Amino acid sequence: LPSWKSLLLHSWERSKEFVQKAGTVILVGSIIIWYLSNYPVPMGTGKSYAERLGHLVAPYLNLMGLDWKAGVSLIFGIIAKENVISTYSILYGGLTGDALKKAMMSAMSPLQGFVLAVVTTLYVPCIATIGAVRAESNWKWALAVTVYMITVASLLGILIWHVGTAMGL
Known part of the structure; x- marks a missing residue:
């Protein structure tokens, strides 16, 4: 059996190594997202480039409602x-809490909200x-x-949307 000291030191070193590698990826990704959402004009x-990108992928996402x-x-x-969710807050003019909830509920049906939740849960876990x-x-x-992961999330999103629509949900 390893000693507690050895276990803690090894765990610390591995955790530090992971945070350094993942942190670098997150930092680069965050800079890219910041740039896309602020240029040429703020989101x-x-x-903004982010909104243009959203419109670019919209035809694909329309398959999921x-x-x-x-x-x-x-x-x-x-x-x-x-x-x-925080991006939705920005897109709805900085709304938070119940105000954001109401805005999102008025902008999408319960079926669309469910599809978004499923896709969000199943697609790419995170950049780290x-x-x-x-x-x-x-x-x-x-x-x-x-x-x-994107394929699985997309196929399920499309399936849920079309089955739900066919059932009149």
């Missing part, structure tokens, strides 16, 4: 899943996880895992 104007706002939110959610997969294997595996 909320319809002209989702709009461009969901696209921007899901893209930002790659940094951390919590960003999905992708970085960890790359660190433990290589970029090919990180890309394969990412594509697989």
